[in-house]
Amino acid sequence: MNYAFMKRLSDYSxxxxxxxxxxxLSSDKFDALYSPVAYGMxxxxxxxxxxxxxxxxxxxxxxxxxxxxxxxxxxxxxxxTLLHDDVMDKSDTRRxxxxxxxxxxxxTAILSGDTMLTLATKKIAEVEDAILRPVLxxxxxxxxxxxxxxxLDMDFENMTEVDLDSYIEMIKLKTGALLxxxxxxxxxxxxxxxxxxxxxxxxxxxxxxxxxxxxDYLDTFGNADTFGKPIGxxxxxxxxxxxxxxxxxxxxxxxxxxxxxxxxxxGATKVKTVTRIYETMGMPSVSKAEVAAxxxxxxxxxxxxxxxDERREAFRKLIDKLINRSK
Amino acid sequence: MNYAFMKRLSDYSxxxxxxxxxxxLSSDKFDALYSPVAYGMxxxxxxxxxxxxxxxxxxxxxxxxxxxxxxxxxxxxxxxTLLHDDVMDKSDTRRxxxxxxxxxxxxTAILSGDTMLTLATKKIAEVEDAILRPVLxxxxxxxxxxxxxxxLDMDFENMTEVDLDSYIEMIKLKTGALLxxxxxxxxxxxxxxxxxxxxxxxxxxxxxxxxxxxxDYLDTFGNADTFGKPIGxxxxxxxxxxxxxxxxxxxxxxxxxxxxxxxxxxGATKVKTVTRIYETMGMPSVSKAEVAAxxxxxxxxxxxxxxxDERREAFRKLIDKLINRSK
Numbered sequence: 059m060n061y062a063f064m065k066r067l068s069d070y071s072x073x074x075x076x077x078x079x080x081x082x083l084s085s086d087k088f089d090a091l092y093s094p095v096a097y098g099m100x101x102x103x104x105x106x107x108x109x110x111x112x113x114x115x116x117x118x119x120x121x122x123x124x125x126x127x128x129x130x131x132x133x134x135x136x137x138x139t140l141l142h143d144d145v146m147d148k149s150d151t152r153r154x155x156x157x158x159x160x161x162x163x164x165x166t167a168i169l170s171g172d173t174m175l176t177l178a179t180k181k182i183a184e185v186e187d188a189i190l191r192p193v194l195x196x197x198x199x200x201x202x203x204x205x206x207x208x209x210l211d212m213d214f215e216n217m218t219e220v221d222l223d224s225y226i227e228m229i230k231l232k233t234g235a236l237l238x239x240x241x242x243x244x245x246x247x248x249x250x251x252x253x254x255x256x257x258x259x260x261x262x263x264x265x266x267x268x269x270x271x272x273x274d275y276l277d278t279f280g281n282a283d284t285f286g287k288p289i290g291x292x293x294x295x296x297x298x299x300x301x302x303x304x305x306x307x308x309x310x311x312x313x314x315x316x317x318x319x320x321x322x323x324x325g326a327t328k329v330k331t332v333t334r335i336y337e338t339m340g341m342p343s344v345s346k347a348e349v350a351a352x353x354x355x356x357x358x359x360x361x362x363x364x365x366x367d368e369r370r371e372a373f374r375k376l377i378d379k380l381i382n383r384s385k
Numbered sequence: 386m387n388y389a390f391m392k393r394l395s396d397y398s399x400x401x402x403x404x405x406x407x408x409x410l411s412s413d414k415f416d417a418l419y420s421p422v423a424y425g426m427x428x429x430x431x432x433x434x435x436x437x438x439x440x441x442x443x444x445x446x447x448x449x450x451x452x453x454x455x456x457x458x459x460x461x462x463x464x465x466t467l468l469h470d471d472v473m474d475k476s477d478t479r480r481x482x483x484x485x486x487x488x489x490x491x492x493t494a495i496l497s498g499d500t501m502l503t504l505a506t507k508k509i510a511e512v513e514d515a516i517l518r519p520v521l522x523x524x525x526x527x528x529x530x531x532x533x534x535x536x537l538d539m540d541f542e543n544m545t546e547v548d549l550d551s552y553i554e555m556i557k558l559k560t561g562a563l564l565x566x567x568x569x570x571x572x573x574x575x576x577x578x579x580x581x582x583x584x585x586x587x588x589x590x591x592x593x594x595x596x597x598x599x600x601d602y603l604d605t606f607g608n609a610d611t612f613g614k615p616i617g618x619x620x621x622x623x624x625x626x627x628x629x630x631x632x633x634x635x636x637x638x639x640x641x642x643x644x645x646x647x648x649x650x651x652g653a654t655k656v657k658t659v660t661r662i663y664e665t666m667g668m669p670s671v672s673k674a675e676v677a678a679x680x681x682x683x684x685x686x687x688x689x690x691x692x693x694d695e696r697r698e699a700f701r702k703l704i705d706k707l708i709n710r711s712k
Binding site: 191 | 492500507518528536540
């Protein structure tokens with residue numbers, strides 16, 4: 059099959075979605091092990107990570123087809139982390155469906171999650187021998203970063219205050235590293251030089267941070283109809299998001315009101331109260347500025363690669379799409 | 386460093402133990418993530434899997450030194466499975482120490498377990514480029530077999546009867562595959578042909594099955610002073626061990642008594658009653674015969690390799706040691 063270079067963003071995500079839908083995880087004997095894996099993969103979502111991996115392989119080597127197995131692998135890794143995170147957070151639903159541990163049970167979620175991690179590693183390894191080692195190293199190292207980020211995030215729950223540097227470190231690890239690795243692995247498959255592959259890692263990392271801060275913003279200021287989960291969940295959980303951490307750091311005369319609001323029981327009144335404080339403090343524009351700053355850094359990383367202007371365009375569009383999204 | 390060929394068994398296990406002791410898992414920032422990993426690795430035990438990996442590398446290539454990182458990796462994988470199994474089984478102690486989830490908490494056990502799996506994969510990949518792919522494939526495939534075996538074992542808990550074939554399938558997957566992979570990876574590192582490496586997989590698999598059936602035997606008929614855990618735990622949990630599955634399949638006139646004993650509440654009387662039924666049925670010798678049969682198969686696999694008689698000797702000694710052990 060021949061793929062034309064520079065497909066539209068939606069073509070890459072459709073390609074990822076189709077490969078994921080065609081995954082054969084059926085098993086006569088071990089259905090109880092592999093069904094939850096298939097269920098975890100069918101969660102839908104933006105398929106951002108495999109899309110980024112495919113488009114990077116195409117930008118450097120006109121070869122998204124060679125990248126399809128690793129693209130599925132990177133999404134499988136992502137879904138593995140969601141599956142285990144949901145157990146740790148005791149979340150009963152995700153994207154409107156019961157989570158694996160609530161549909162089956164916790165032991166199934168642990169074991170089928172482990173299975174997903176190994177299956178993901180196998181998919182990632184579906185590359186030419188010449189790049190197996192750098193691809194595998196990139197994948198394993200990002201995995202450790204993700205666990206470190208999740209560990210920090212868990213530790214934050216028991217802290218009343220988190221400083222901004224720690225928050226930034228956490229999202230770098232928990233969200234940035236996987237997007238960085240997606241872009242880097244795509245670049246390696248596309249035949250990019252190691253220098254270009256590192257620049258693409260930087261791109262993915264900065265994109266990931268813009269993406270996460272936008273996600274934090276949408277959880278409070280998004281549109282309930284399109285966001286896909288109830289607005290204000292982070293506020294109700296006193297979750298250390300960019301909004302909260304930044305607001306605490308710069309609260310000034312709003313400090314007492316914010317502290318009092320955090321102590322309120324979860325509910326619509328709490329969400330309204332905290333949202334109003336954020337608005338008074340101008341947090342929406344502070345947040346948007348932060349997203350724009352990371353987007354600029356992402357763009358700067360792309361400009362340092364050897365990619366032509368024409369080939370950079372798809373990445374610029376991806377940034378635009380992610381920071382102007384409603385879900 | 387130069388290693389002489391055909392070291393004593395105890396030299397290989399000491400080599401593994403020392404490499405594990407020297408693992409640097411300290412982390413200033415992520416101590417909460419990596420300390421439980423270090424704790425999980427310090428559990429001691431026989432270090433059977435890395436010992437087998439090292440001795441196979443030495444038998445084929447006089448190079449246990451080249452195999453040391455993968456040997457640590459295979460033990461780390463094993464300890465990762467124990468860590469997650471302990472969460473699933475809600476076991477509070479292992480080898481006389483609190484388990485990770487009881488010393489820390491369940492979320493820590495899940496996340497640090499995931500970390501161990503990725504760290505294990507990294508260690509396994511510390512081989513020459515030329516054999517990276519077969520070594521990685523062998524490792525990942527055995528991992529899937531282990532999860533399948535654990536899934537079966539969990540399913541057995543909800544079944545009143547398990548047939549012997551299913552039990553054999555379960556231990557093949559849960560115990561055999563990892564020992565098979567340990568031997569095969571050692572052989573690949575030692576430069577063995579693919580044929581010889583496959584024979585070594587067969588050896589490890591058969592050794593693992595002999596080992597597991599012996600383990601089941603010792604849980605009932607072992608010596609409490611040397612076995613390291615209370616005798617009769619399997620009986621108290623109605624665990625589907627070789628003894629129980631085989632006894633149910635061949636109970637004849639003892640069927641009613643066995644069924645009644647299984648319904649007794651856990652305690653010394655139950656252990657005594659079931660043990661007596663096993664003795665009446667001659668289960669100790671039936672069990673020993675089964676161990677001997679798998680040991681013979683292991684020996685037969687070794688004889689099919691190109692190894693000299695002299696080099697086979699260490700493997701024969703390993704079999705002898707494992708089936709005549711008290712712990």
